[in-house]
Amino acid sequence: MYVELKQVNKYYDTYHASKDISIGIEQGQVLALLGPSGSGKTTILRMIAGLEIPDSGDIIIANQIVNTMPPREREIGFLFQNYALFRHMTVFENIAFGLEMQGLKQKEIKPRVAELIELIGLTGLEKRYPMELSGGQKQRVAFARALAPNPKVLLLDEPFAAIDVKVKEELRIWLKETIYKIGITTIFVTHDQEEAVELADIIVVTNQGRVEQMGTPEEIYGAPNTPFVAQFMGKSTEVLSYRDLKGFQHIDYGSSAIIRPEAIKIYKKGTLRQFMSAAEEGVIERILFKGNHLELWVRIGDMLIYSNTDMDSAHFSVGESVDVLIYRLYIFDHNTTQVVENSKMNVDDVYYI
Incomplete structure (x- = not known):
C-alpha cells in the first residue's frame, strides 16, 4: 500500500x-x-x-x-x-x-x-x-x-x-x-x-x-x-414485512429489508408479459416530477415503496392499480446484510433499470 x-x-x-x-x-x-x-x-x-x-x-x-x-x-x-x-x-x-x-x-x-x-x-x-x-x-x-x-x-x-x-x-x-x-x-x-x-x-x-x-x-x-451501508447507499425504501412479498416469504433471515428503486419495475395492468407469479398488486399514491424522470410511490399492502420511470414510459396516474415486480432485496439484521433475489424470477432474464 x-x-x-x-x-x-x-x-x-x-x-x-x-x-x-x-x-x-x-x-x-x-x-x-x-x-x-x-x-x-x-x-x-x-x-x-x-x-x-x-x-x-x-x-x-x-x-x-x-x-x-x-x-x-x-x-x-x-x-x-x-x-x-x-x-x-x-x-x-x-x-x-x-x-x-x-x-x-x-x-x-x-x-x-x-x-x-x-x-x-x-x-x-x-x-x-x-x-x-x-x-x-x-x-x-x-x-x-x-x-x-x-x-x-x-x-x-x-x-x-x-x-x-x-x-x-x-x-x-x-x-x-x-x-x-x-x-x-x-x-x-x-x-x-x-x-x-x-x-x-x-x-x-x-x-x-x-x-x-x-x-x-x-x-x-x-x-x-x-445494515448502515445498505441503507446509506442509494435512495431506498425500508420494509418490515418483506416476507409477505412474493418470492421472498420463505427467507428466514433478518428483521428488515431495503428495496432500491432500480430493483423495481411498475407495469400498467394488462401489460406484464412474464413473471406473473412474482407480480405484486399495487396502487399508485404519489407521482413526483424530477425533471428527466418520474418518481412513482406505490402501496403494496402496508408497504409504501417507490421506483423511477423515464418520461417516455407509459402514463400513470394517482390511484391507478398496477403490477409491480421486485427483483431483489437487501435483508439485514443488526450486524449483517444479505442480497436476496426473487425466487420466482429467473435472474438471468432480469433487466435492472
Whole structure:
C-alpha cells in the first residue's frame, strides 16, 4: 500500500472520533471517504495531512511512518473546502506560493506555474485575482496550487461543496481526467454518493468514527456488508414485512429489508408479459416530477415503496392499480446484510433499470 492507516485511533477529550481505522490504497489510486456529517471522515483526512496527530496506530505514506512528522514534511497537497486562495494574489501568484516557500528561484517557478495553468485550462487568466474568477475557476486554481510542489499525495476536503450543480458535474469529469492524467494518489472527503461513485477507485464508508465497509464502488453499492451501508447507499425504501412479498416469504433471515428503486419495475395492468407469479398488486399514491424522470410511490399492502420511470414510459396516474415486480432485496439484521433475489424470477432474464 502507498498510503495506509493501521489501527488508528483519535480522541478529543472523551470523544472517540476515529475507532481502529485500517484502510489503504495503492499508488495512483483515488480513494473516497464517504459518510454522513460527523462520521469521522474529515478527522481521517486531517490525520493523513498531519493537521491532527493519532493517539494510537500508524499512518504510513510511501513506506514511511509519518505519525509525528510535520505537515510540511509529508509532501502532501491539500485542497480545502473553501479553496483558501489569497485574495491579494493573482492566479499566477497563488499557484506559485508553495514553490516560493520551498525556496525555488523564479526561473524554476515560472515554467512550473505555466505548465499548471495550461493543465487547468486557465491560460490567459494568470493576472486575474480570485474576486474576478468564477467558483469553478477558483477551484481549478486551488487544485493547481496544491499540485505545484509535486506532492506524493493529494488530499481534497469536500472539493465541490461550494459549486453549483451544473458546474459541479463538469468539474467532476475534469478533475477525474486530470487526476488520472498526472497519476497522483488522491484521497477526498465527501458526503455525496454520486461524487464518490463517479470519481473513486476505492470507497471507504464511515459511520460514528468507524469504517463500515471498504471496497470498489460496485462492491459498496451492490454488496453492502452492513445494515448502515445498505441503507446509506442509494435512495431506498425500508420494509418490515418483506416476507409477505412474493418470492421472498420463505427467507428466514433478518428483521428488515431495503428495496432500491432500480430493483423495481411498475407495469400498467394488462401489460406484464412474464413473471406473473412474482407480480405484486399495487396502487399508485404519489407521482413526483424530477425533471428527466418520474418518481412513482406505490402501496403494496402496508408497504409504501417507490421506483423511477423515464418520461417516455407509459402514463400513470394517482390511484391507478398496477403490477409491480421486485427483483431483489437487501435483508439485514443488526450486524449483517444479505442480497436476496426473487425466487420466482429467473435472474438471468432480469433487466435492472
